[in-house]
Every structure is written in C-alpha cells, then in structure tokens.
Amino acid sequence: MIFKIIKNPKSKAYNEVVALGDKNSKTLGFLPHSAFAKYAREGKIIGAYPNGSKELIGYILYRVSYNKVTIVHLCIPEEHRKGNTASKLVRHLKENTTQYDGIRLSCRNDYKIDRLWESLNFVPIKEKPGRGKEKLALTVWWYPHHHNDLLSQISDYELKNKIVAVIDMNVFLDIKDEREEESLALKSDWLLSEAILYYTREIHNEINRGNSSEIKKSSRKLLNYFTELPFKEEQEFKKILEKLEHEFPAISKNDKSDLKHLAYSIIGGAQFFITRDKELLQSKKFFTKYELKIYRPSEFITRLDENIQVSKYKPQRLIGTNIKSQRITSDNIDYFTRKFLKPDEKINHFQKKNQESFIIST
Known part of the structure; x- marks a missing residue:
C-alpha cells in the first residue's frame, strides 16, 4: 500500500x-x-x-x-x-x-x-x-505519543519515598462500589501517605464496556483519585503482551484486558500489581522475571512495611526512562564483588556492606 x-x-x-x-x-x-x-x-x-x-x-x-x-x-x-x-x-x-x-x-x-x-x-x-x-x-x-520528559515521569520524591503499585479493574470496582473490605482498605489515608496507586490506560477500555453512560461517567470520575501509569514505547508493550498471551491464552475480553494491564505495568516500571484474580495470584512466580510482584489487596497491606523498605531504593525500572536497577543477591554478589571491590578493601567487608543493595544501570 x-x-x-x-x-x-x-x-x-x-x-x-x-x-x-x-x-x-x-x-x-x-x-x-x-x-x-x-x-x-x-x-x-x-x-x-x-x-x-x-x-x-x-x-x-x-x-x-x-x-x-x-x-x-x-x-x-x-x-x-x-x-x-x-x-x-x-x-x-x-x-x-x-x-x-x-x-x-x-x-x-x-x-x-x-x-x-x-x-x-x-x-x-x-x-x-x-x-x-x-x-x-x-x-x-x-x-x-511518549515523550521522555519530566511530565511523563514520576517525581524524584515519589521514586524515593513512595511505593509504586497498580490496581486492576476488579479492585478499582471494589473501591467504586464499596463491595470488598480488603480492597476498601486501600483508601485509607495512612496507606496513601506511603503508596501511590496507579491504573493503566487499559482501564479506559474496560470502563467503556459499562452498561450505561451513567456507569461509565461515574467510573471515569473516580479515576481522578488515582494516577495513570505513564505509557512508554508501543513496540515494547506489544512484545511483552505477546509473551503474556503465549503464557496465558486469553479467551474473553476481560482476560485480554488483564494481560494488557500487566504488560503496561511491566513496561511502565511498576513494582506491585494488586488484584483478586485467582489465576494471576497462582501465577505470581512467573512475573518475578519482570520484577513485578502480584498481591491481593490484603497481602499488599500486611506486607507494607517490607514493601516500604524496598521502595526506599530506586525501583527496578525508573518509570518513563531506560534506567534499570538490580538487587545484589547471593547468586550474583561474587560478580559484583569482582566489578566494584576496591584494591585495599576486604572481600567479606564489601559483601556484608552491599548485601541486598541495588546496582543502577542504563
């Protein structure tokens, strides 16, 4: 053509x-x-x-x-x-x-x-x-169109002091319709002082499937209380989505939307994805390779202190940028020791000091 x-x-x-x-x-x-x-x-x-x-x-x-x-x-x-x-x-x-x-x-x-x-x-x-x-x-x-500018990124304050978590459509509706107590706890003022709850752009498609204009209007109004995860490279999104569709064959429109939420969360650099979807929760180990933790609302809240400690570091992929970070673990600490050990520094001192730290790279 x-x-x-x-x-x-x-x-x-x-x-x-x-x-x-x-x-x-x-x-x-x-x-x-x-x-x-x-x-x-x-x-x-x-x-x-x-x-x-x-x-x-x-x-x-x-x-x-x-x-x-x-x-x-x-x-x-x-x-x-x-x-x-x-x-x-x-x-x-x-x-x-x-x-x-x-x-x-x-x-x-x-x-x-x-x-x-x-x-x-x-x-x-x-x-x-x-x-x-x-x-x-x-x-x-x-x-x-994604533009890598300050307006498309989370502020430095949020990156250093807040937990970056995405909610799916079911959790969003739980909050909107006040139907599940564990999801309603996400509205607590004390929680919002520690975490920022995001939604992905796929939620617009799910809202658009509402049965009436009034339902759609009320749902869109509630979106103002949350933040949309910045949208990055479209081709990267398609690659991730293709991999997820291969791993989790989607049957319904809702299934396809679930996978899109996850793909947007991964390329957007979210740390946590909050859902009540049983299949996703049973598959949470699969998403560790994307540095994305899948939690129920109640699990996210009960593990909040642990998550706060993680969020004090830069997230795995800074939102809206190509900067990534990797946690130092027992599996890779020898590699990083060889890379960063000073000539006059003792190996055991270096490893003890840097265990569970993060390496930032581009």
Missing part, C-alpha cells in the same frame, strides 16, 4: 477525496469544500492507494491544535472496508506525527467499531453528545 499527501486542491486526487467524503457525509458529518481545500494546502490529507494502482481506497484527514492531532475524517470506500486499509492509514499517521502529544478522535457509539480503536492502542477517555439533531453519543478516543 502506498500513502500520498494530497496538497493540490486542483488535482484529480483531491477531487476524488472530496467526492468520497461527500458520498459518506451522513456518517462522517458535513465538511465544507473550503475546509477540504484548507486541509489539503496544509498537507493534512493522506490518501491510500494499492501498490501499482492510482485507485483511491481511502483517506485520512486531520488537524493540529494545542500540539494535539485530531482525526477529522477516516474514510474507506464500501467495497474496500473488509481489508485493513483503515488500520494502515492510522498507523501511518501515528508514525508521522510523533512530534505531537498524541492523536484524538470522536466516534459515534452506534458505529460499533470500538475493536478497531482498541487494536490501534487508542483508549476511550470520555463520552459526549453529538452535534446532530438526535444528539447521538460520541466517544472520544486518545493515543499518546
């Missing part, structure tokens, strides 16, 4: 885009021809063509404001909708707009194409009424 930026409002390619947009205006919404021409001159219309053909099989039209990309149109002719042209156009846009904060779009709920946006790692962040006469509900979807 070939992608071309369509910039000339007098070209045949431009007229084909406008004709396709007009033909599908009932679903896309009306866009004046003057607006089409403006976006073309700005280089914000991308056409898709089969290799070796001049036939237009789709286009994407977007705008940029406040350093965010907004998809205005994503249009594929009816006879080409069974292919993956739409996905390829969006991926092309993602690859060529990394200088911006991210990409957003609004999509009517009754189109029932949530699976497309989820597959492209967009998440639904809110719902709003449409502008038409019927005011049909729209969902706003968001894909962030």
Whole structure:
C-alpha cells in the first residue's frame, strides 16, 4: 500500500477525496469544500492507494491544535472496508506525527467499531453528545505519543519515598462500589501517605464496556483519585503482551484486558500489581522475571512495611526512562564483588556492606 499527501486542491486526487467524503457525509458529518481545500494546502490529507494502482481506497484527514492531532475524517470506500486499509492509514499517521502529544478522535457509539480503536492502542477517555439533531453519543478516543520528559515521569520524591503499585479493574470496582473490605482498605489515608496507586490506560477500555453512560461517567470520575501509569514505547508493550498471551491464552475480553494491564505495568516500571484474580495470584512466580510482584489487596497491606523498605531504593525500572536497577543477591554478589571491590578493601567487608543493595544501570 502506498500513502500520498494530497496538497493540490486542483488535482484529480483531491477531487476524488472530496467526492468520497461527500458520498459518506451522513456518517462522517458535513465538511465544507473550503475546509477540504484548507486541509489539503496544509498537507493534512493522506490518501491510500494499492501498490501499482492510482485507485483511491481511502483517506485520512486531520488537524493540529494545542500540539494535539485530531482525526477529522477516516474514510474507506464500501467495497474496500473488509481489508485493513483503515488500520494502515492510522498507523501511518501515528508514525508521522510523533512530534505531537498524541492523536484524538470522536466516534459515534452506534458505529460499533470500538475493536478497531482498541487494536490501534487508542483508549476511550470520555463520552459526549453529538452535534446532530438526535444528539447521538460520541466517544472520544486518545493515543499518546511518549515523550521522555519530566511530565511523563514520576517525581524524584515519589521514586524515593513512595511505593509504586497498580490496581486492576476488579479492585478499582471494589473501591467504586464499596463491595470488598480488603480492597476498601486501600483508601485509607495512612496507606496513601506511603503508596501511590496507579491504573493503566487499559482501564479506559474496560470502563467503556459499562452498561450505561451513567456507569461509565461515574467510573471515569473516580479515576481522578488515582494516577495513570505513564505509557512508554508501543513496540515494547506489544512484545511483552505477546509473551503474556503465549503464557496465558486469553479467551474473553476481560482476560485480554488483564494481560494488557500487566504488560503496561511491566513496561511502565511498576513494582506491585494488586488484584483478586485467582489465576494471576497462582501465577505470581512467573512475573518475578519482570520484577513485578502480584498481591491481593490484603497481602499488599500486611506486607507494607517490607514493601516500604524496598521502595526506599530506586525501583527496578525508573518509570518513563531506560534506567534499570538490580538487587545484589547471593547468586550474583561474587560478580559484583569482582566489578566494584576496591584494591585495599576486604572481600567479606564489601559483601556484608552491599548485601541486598541495588546496582543502577542504563
């Protein structure tokens, strides 16, 4: 497939885009021809063509404001909708707009194409009424571009003094609906002074499966009391997710979401994952290779003192960076002794002093 930026409002390619947009205006919404021409001159219309053909099989039209990309149109002719042209156009846009904060779009709920946006790692962040006469509900979807800056990282204070833990959807709902005492203990003021509870961006997809707009709205409101784990490299996320899917074959949407929560937690550098899922709790040893501890809410609380001691060191992977750390243990202390022992220092003194310390590396 070939992608071309369509910039000339007098070209045949431009007229084909406008004709396709007009033909599908009932679903896309009306866009004046003057607006089409403006976006073309700005280089914000991308056409898709089969290799070796001049036939237009789709286009994407977007705008940029406040350093965010907004998809205005994503249009594929009816006879080409069974292919993956739409996905390829969006991926092309993602690859060529990394200088911006991210990409957003609004999509009517009754189109029932949530699976497309989820597959492209967009998440639904809110719902709003449409502008038409019927005011049909729209969902706003968001894909962030990861920028390794201070705003995408946890503060030094949090890294040195707080426990970094992620809660899954069930624990989130326990707190929201006040249905499980062990999860409700996570709301305690004394606990929040020691730990920061995070959620991963996958929780937006799970909230979007709620039975009503009111349920979704109340769940999104509760998210304000927690912090979203920074999203890192998408390709790294896909690699980790593939490994988890191989180890834990997912059957339902909820199963798939569980694995996505874990993959985001791993690449985000979380130390702890809090869940009541029996299968995950039985598989906690598997996640030790990712330096992620799986706890029930009650177990996380009862082992808090131990976890606080661990969190006084840098976490295994500093969130939003490529810096990693490794605990010195009896299995590797001889290696680090050879690496760091001073010429005039005694081996037993060095090993006693550094047992259970961390080595920081990049």
